[in-house]
Every structure is written in C-alpha cells, then in structure tokens.
Amino acid sequence: MRKLYHFNGGVHPPQHKSESTRHPIIKPPLPEKLVIPLHQHIGNTAKPVVSKGERVLKGQKIGRAEGYVSSAIHAPTSGTILSIEQEPVPHPSGLRDLCISLEPDGMEEWIELQPVDYLNTDPSTLRNRLRDAGVVGLGGAVFPSFIKLNPSNRKIRTLVLNGAECEPYITCDDMLMRQRAAEIVEGAKIMRHMLQADEILLGIEDNKPEAIAAMKAASGDEMEVVAVPTIYPGGGAKQLIRVLTGIEVPAGERSTDLGVQCFNVATAASVYRAVRYGEPLISRIVTIAGNVANPGNYEALIGTMIDHLILQAGKNEEENVAIMGGPMMGFDLPSVRVPLVKATNCIIVKSEKLFPKRPAPMPCIRCGRCAESCPADLQPQELYWFSKAGNFGKAQEYALFDCIECGCCSYVCPSSIPLVQFYRYAKSEIWAQEREKKASDLARIRHDFRIERIEREKREKAERLAQKSAKAGSEQE
Amino acid sequence: MLDAILVMSGLALFLGSVLGYASIRFHVQGNALVEKIDAILPQTQCAQCGFPGCRPYAEAIAEGRADINQCPPGGEANIHKLADLLGVEFKPLNAEHGEPKPKSLAFIDESTCIGCTLCIQACPVDAISGAPKQMHTIIASECTGCELCVAPCPVDCISMVPVAENISNWKWKRPSYLEQDAA
Numbered sequence: 001m002r003k004l005y006h007f008n009g010g011v012h013p014p015q016h017k018s019e020s021t022r023h024p025i026i027k028p029p030l031p032e033k034l035v036i037p038l039h040q041h042i043g044n045t046a047k048p049v050v051s052k053g054e055r056v057l058k059g060q061k062i063g064r065a066e067g068y069v070s071s072a073i074h075a076p077t078s079g080t081i082l083s084i085e086q087e088p089v090p091h092p093s094g095l096r097d098l099c100i101s102l103e104p105d106g107m108e109e110w111i112e113l114q115p116v117d118y119l120n121t122d123p124s125t126l127r128n129r130l131r132d133a134g135v136v137g138l139g140g141a142v143f144p145s146f147i148k149l150n151p152s153n154r155k156i157r158t159l160v161l162n163g164a165e166c167e168p169y170i171t172c173d174d175m176l177m178r179q180r181a182a183e184i185v186e187g188a189k190i191m192r193h194m195l196q197a198d199e200i201l202l203g204i205e206d207n208k209p210e211a212i213a214a215m216k217a218a219s220g221d222e223m224e225v226v227a228v229p230t231i232y233p234g235g236g237a238k239q240l241i242r243v244l245t246g247i248e249v250p251a252g253e254r255s256t257d258l259g260v261q262c263f264n265v266a267t268a269a270s271v272y273r274a275v276r277y278g279e280p281l282i283s284r285i286v287t288i289a290g291n292v293a294n295p296g297n298y299e300a301l302i303g304t305m306i307d308h309l310i311l312q313a314g315k316n317e318e319e320n321v322a323i324m325g326g327p328m329m330g331f332d333l334p335s336v337r338v339p340l341v342k343a344t345n346c347i348i349v350k351s352e353k354l355f356p357k358r359p360a361p362m363p364c365i366r367c368g369r370c371a372e373s374c375p376a377d378l379q380p381q382e383l384y385w386f387s388k389a390g391n392f393g394k395a396q397e398y399a400l401f402d403c404i405e406c407g408c409c410s411y412v413c414p415s416s417i418p419l420v421q422f423y424r425y426a427k428s429e430i431w432a433q434e435r436e437k438k439a440s441d442l443a444r445i446r447h448d449f450r451i452e453r454i455e456r457e458k459r460e461k462a463e464r465l466a467q468k469s470a471k472a473g474s475e476q477e
Numbered sequence: 478m479l480d481a482i483l484v485m486s487g488l489a490l491f492l493g494s495v496l497g498y499a500s501i502r503f504h505v506q507g508n509a510l511v512e513k514i515d516a517i518l519p520q521t522q523c524a525q526c527g528f529p530g531c532r533p534y535a536e537a538i539a540e541g542r543a544d545i546n547q548c549p550p551g552g553e554a555n556i557h558k559l560a561d562l563l564g565v566e567f568k569p570l571n572a573e574h575g576e577p578k579p580k581s582l583a584f585i586d587e588s589t590c591i592g593c594t595l596c597i598q599a600c601p602v603d604a605i606s607g608a609p610k611q612m613h614t615i616i617a618s619e620c621t622g623c624e625l626c627v628a629p630c631p632v633d634c635i636s637m638v639p640v641a642e643n644i645s646n647w648k649w650k651r652p653s654y655l656e657q658d659a660a
C-alpha cells in the first residue's frame with residue numbers, strides 16, 4: 001500500500017453522483033445545427049480557415065492554432081458552414097464571441113485519418129500533432145496539452161493522472177473510467193513516453209469503486225491506481241499531487257519544477273485517440289444532472305446546443321436555469337441557448353428545491369471557519385476584507401492568486417458571504433489594471449520616441465538650412 | 478535678401494541648439510519624483526491637463542506648478558494615487574480640464590479619408606499608419622484615445638468609438654448585496 005498524505009482544509013458537500021451513473025454513456029442524435037466557438041482554450045483564439053457555404057468533413061480543421069499558446073478547432077461532423085459570426089457562448093458575461101456555425105449533412109463523412117506510431121515518433125512531432133488535433137485539458141481548465149507535454153530541461157519523474165472528480169454532481173470522468181479504461185491507460189503511456197516520466201499514478205476518490213476496479217483491471221503494471229479519500233477539493237491538481245506524492249507545491253511554483261506533471265483522465269483518452277487514430281477533439285462526455293428526468297452522461301459533439309442536451313435528458317421547459325461546471329466552482333449560465341464547449345464537463349439544471357436561495361449575507365463575525373476549510377492555507381476573511389475595500393495590493397500580499405476558487409470558504413461561512421465572488425472580482429480588477437499598465441507603458445515609449453524623432457528632425461533641418469545659407473553666403477562674396 | 482537668409486540661419490542654428498539642449502535636459506533631468514508621477518499618469522498624451530503631454534504635466538506637478546487634479550483620463554482613482562504619493566489631500570477632478578469618458582478608440586472612415594496626413598502629424602503616439610494621398614488607418618492596439626487627431630481632419634472622417642465590452646476585457650463585477658457589513 002502506498003503511503004498517502006493529506007492537505008489541510010476541505011469540505012464534504014452532498015455528492016449527488018449516483019443519479020447520473022445509473023446508465024452508460026449516451027450518444028445523443030445528431031443535432032440540426034452546431035455552433036463552434038473559436039476560443040475554447042487558454043490562449044489565442046483560433047483563426048478560421050474555412051468560409052461560409054463551404055462543405056467540410058468530420059474532423060476537418062476549421063480554425064488553426066494562432067501563436068504558441070493556442071489550439072486548433074475542428075468540424076465535429078460533415079456538413080456545410082452556415083456562418084462565421086459573433087454568437088452567444090457559455091461565459092458568465094453572457095457576451096458573444098466568434099463562432100463557426102455548421103449544418104450537419106447527416107453523412108458523418110470523416111477526413112482521411114492519419115494514425116501515428118508514437119514509439120517511433122519524436123516527442124516534438126507528437127506535440128505538434130496534439131496541437132493540431134485541438135487536444136486541451138478536459139478537467140475544465142482547457143489549457144493546451146501539448147505545452148504541458150514539453151518537459152524542456154526539467155526531469156519529470158511522476159505523471160499524475162487525475163480521476164478524483166471531487167466536485168458534486170459531476171460524473172463524466174467516472175463513467176469514462178468505467179467504460180473506456182483501456183483508452184486512458186494507452187493515452188497515459190503516450191504521455192509518459194513524451195515526458196520520459198518514470199511512473200504513472202492515477203488518483204481516484206474512493207467513492208468510485210467501479211471506476212477503481214475498471215482502471216485496475218486495465219492498467220496491468222503500467223500504472224498504479226490509488227484510491228484517495230473522498231474530500232472536496234481532492235481533485236485540485238496541487239491537492240491530488242500532495243495526497244499521492246507528499247510533494248507540496250509552494251506558492252508561485254509549478255509542479256513541474258518539482259518533477260510532477262498532472263493531467264485529467266479524459267485528456268489522456270483524447271491524447272490516445274489523437275495519436276492512435278488521428279482523431280481530433282470533436283466531442284466530449286458531459287454530465288447532465290440536477291432537475292432533469294433522466295440525468296446521465298452524454299457523449300456530445302462540440303457545438304451542440306446545451307438546451308438541446310437538457311431536452312435529451314428529459315427536461316422540456318421554457319426557462320431553464322443551469323450551472324456550467326459543478327455547484328462549487330461552476331457559474332450560472334446567463335442562457336442555456338449556448339453551445340457545449342471543450343470546457344463543459346457538467347450542466348446542472350437548477351431548481352428551487354435543489355438550490356434554495358442563499359440567505360442574505362451577514363457581517364463577517366471573524367469565526368475563522370473559512371480559514372480552517374481553505375485547502376490553499378489562505379486567510380479567506382482577510383482576502384474578502386481587502387477585496388471588498390478595493391485594496392487589491394493588500395489582497396495580493398495575502399496570496400490572492402493562490403486561491404483556486406474552490407468555494408470551500410463560501411460553503412462553510414455562517415454569514416453566507418459570497419466570498420469567492422469577491423476573489424473573482426478582485427482578480428479580474430487586477431488583471432485589468434495590468435492590461436492598462438501595459439498599454440500606458442507602450443504609449444509612453446511611443447510618445448518619447450516620437451518626441452525624440454521630431455526633435456532630431458528639427459535639428460537636422462536647422463543644420464541643413466544653416467549649412468545651405470553659409471554656402472550661399474560664401475558664394476556671394 | 479542676404480540679411481534675411483542670415484537671420485533665418487542664425488535663428489535655425491539657435492533653435493537647433495535649444496532643441497539639442499532640451500533633449501539633453503530631458504534625459505538628465507528625469508528625476509525620481511517625476512518618474513514616479515509619470516508612472517501613475519495614464520499616458521493618453523491628450524494635453525487636457527494644460528501641458529503638452531503626461532511627462533510635462535508630471536514635471537509641473539513635481540515642481541509645484543500644477544495641481545494633482547487636472548487629468549481627466551486618469552480620473553479620481555489616479556488623483557488618489559497622486560495624493561498618496563505626494564502626501565497631500567485628495568481633491569476632486571477640476572472640471573475645467575474636462576470630464577472622464579469611457580475609453581474610446583479613433584476610427585477613420587476610410588472611404589472619406591483624402592490622405593492629407595494631418596492626423597498622422599497630430600497623433601502623439603504614432604498610432605496612425607498611411608502615406609500621403611493614401612487612406613489612413615488607426616492601429617487600434619496603439620491608439621490611446623486622446624482625440625487629438627479628430628479636430629485636424631479637414632473632411633471630418635475620424636470619429637471616436639467607445640471600446641465595447643468583450644470576452645477578453647470583461648470583468649467580474651463586485652458582488653452587490655445590501656451591505657449590513659458596515660464594520
């Protein structure tokens with residue numbers, strides 16, 4: 001038995017996981033229209049490479065990665081490009097973003113797929129393949145995977161696979177592990193090869209015995225499947241690394257500096273499909289749960305309308321209010337008439353019964369329960385205080401950016417203060433200030449440059465004039 | 478005639494040396510306080526403060542020739558920062574210098590532009606590209622929104638367009654609830 005470590009804090013919210021694991025993953029029928037956002041990952045928006053009216057094949061690249069930190073976007077099925085326009089996207093702002101709309105033709109006609117034999121391919125070629133295949137982290141962070149698979153000069157000793165799935169309601173990784181364990185193992189082997197890692201550890205919370213059994217059966221000697229205690233947020237990357245290896249990743253450092261890299265299990269499976277079959281990331285498994293007749297996991301094409309999926313799950317109502325992600329870290333969707341994206345791991349349809357209105361916030365009584373629950377060892381009440389007062393510098397001194405927005409503090413707060421909302425607010429204000437600072441620094445440089453140029457030109461003109469008149473003067477004499 | 482040329486060239490030499498001196502002074506005199514003030518100013522370079530740019534205004538503040546509440550683009554937030562830096566009382570923006578406005582970018586109607594280059598000459602940060610007699614374009618990432626290019630345009634083809642909220646500049650709002658939490 002492996003010795004397990006533990007992290008401070010954490011909470012035990014009601015799990016609500018059994019409802020959506022009663023039947024296997026369902027493939028919903030092909031929708032009439034897909035709306036595919038070009039920005040579904042951390043980094044630069046992909047650039048459209050198709051035009052309106054064009055026929056595309058299933059898996060054809062429709063947006064190419066732009067710059068280093070970016071990822072490609074593909075047609076999830078064959079059909080005709082309807083438009084390339086600003087459309088509503090699943091974002092807390094309710095704003096629009098550039099999307100490609102596609103009308104499926106029902107033929108499901110694939111591009112010619114090019115499998116790769118990874119053992120005889122160098123890691124850099126494999127990374128390009130993953131970038132081109134649009135493979136990004138499916139745990140919700142959607143960071144381009146090829147970047148995390150570039151160890152540079154660091155020695156990666158341990159590859160940690162994250163199958164903890166600690167957040168209530170979400171079961172997409174659970175079902176994937178139960179049904180497609182072999183794909184995850186194969187994907188992990190490719191990742192291990194790319195990172196030249198020594199070992200693979202897969203952490204699964206012990207509330208998922210079926211997944212643990214399936215993964216153990218599939219992994220042979222390739223990796224160690226470890227049941228970890230069920231405590232939220234045990235699936236946070238830092239928390240899982242801590243539990244499995246005892247390594248504590250200090251503030252401002254990355255786990256790779258300490259020889260550990262961590263990926264979600266669904267990401268491993270899509271790495272496998274991209275390499276072994278040449279299939280780009282065009283679908284994902286999403287849990288549809290909450291106030292629906294038939295909660296479950298759906299393997300949906302990227303770009304499927306979320307209200308269409310809610311309908312599949314047996315909820316036929318005009319005004320559905322839903323959370324994207326889990327109840328702890330997710331956000332309320334301003335509308336359910338938005339497409340499923342690579343980051344959509346879960347949709348929870350709300351009801352008054354499941355999500356009663358939070359009582360009105362009361363003053364902070366300095367009870368310290370938030371600090372006890374914080375898995376990042378922060379002082380949430382202080383962070384709240386400074387964020388609320390707009391004192392962002394102080395909030396940063398108290399390590400605001402180490403906050404993983406897990407919501408434990410808000411969950412335990414007896415005064416029902418929406419603490420995390422204050423941290424999100426403070427973080428986005430700080431980012432905005434940094435953007436403004438950058439812009440004004442650029443303006444200063446350009447202004448100084450212009451002044452110097454004008455002065456130089458004037459000086460040169462004056463000198464030329466003087467020379468000319470001196471010459472004219474001497475000629476006259 | 479000859480006299481006129483001599484006067485002109487004398488003047489030119491004199492001006493040249495003044496400018497040369499100015500550029501030396503500009504580098505040498507960058508004292509620390511001016512730098513700190515300039516770092517707070519928004520660098521819009523719009524001259525609404527009554528000085529030909531942010532740095533001259535910073536110098537004037539440092540030398541006590543100007544008050545801290547003359548920069549509309551910086552708004553009250555910047556006046557607070559200046560007051561903190563200089564250890565003086567905050568005072569509201571002096572309305573004589575204008576009101577703060579939402580950030581805008583200049584937009585040139587390219588079908589109307591006659592390529593006169595007057596806007597290029599007015600832009601303090603070289604954010605307009607284009608050659609004589611060709612239509613001109615604003616480089617959006619470099620435009621500070623100072624509006625200095627609007628007035629010189631003889632065909633009124635430049636307008637200021639407010640920067641719209643989009644996914645990349647969107648910010649989480651401060652939670653609003655009845656604050657009993659006065660403490």
Ligand code: SF4
Pocket residue numbers: 363364365366367368369370371380381384409412413414415416417
């Ligand atoms: S849990 Fe709530 S009331 Fe208690 S100290 Fe933290 S913020 Fe204050």
Ligand code: SF4
Pocket residue numbers: 370373374375376377378379380383402403404405406407408409410419420423
């Ligand atoms: S949301 Fe942030 S401050 Fe609150 S418990 Fe989680 S990590 Fe700590």
Ligand code: SF4
Pocket residue numbers: 518519520521522523524525526527528529530531532534547548549550551
């Ligand atoms: S008013 Fe304009 S020129 Fe003056 S300091 Fe403010 S931004 Fe700079």
Ligand code: SF4
Pocket residue numbers: 582583599600601602603604605615619620621622623624625626627
């Ligand atoms: S383009 Fe116009 S508004 Fe923008 S910085 Fe230049 S002069 Fe100012």
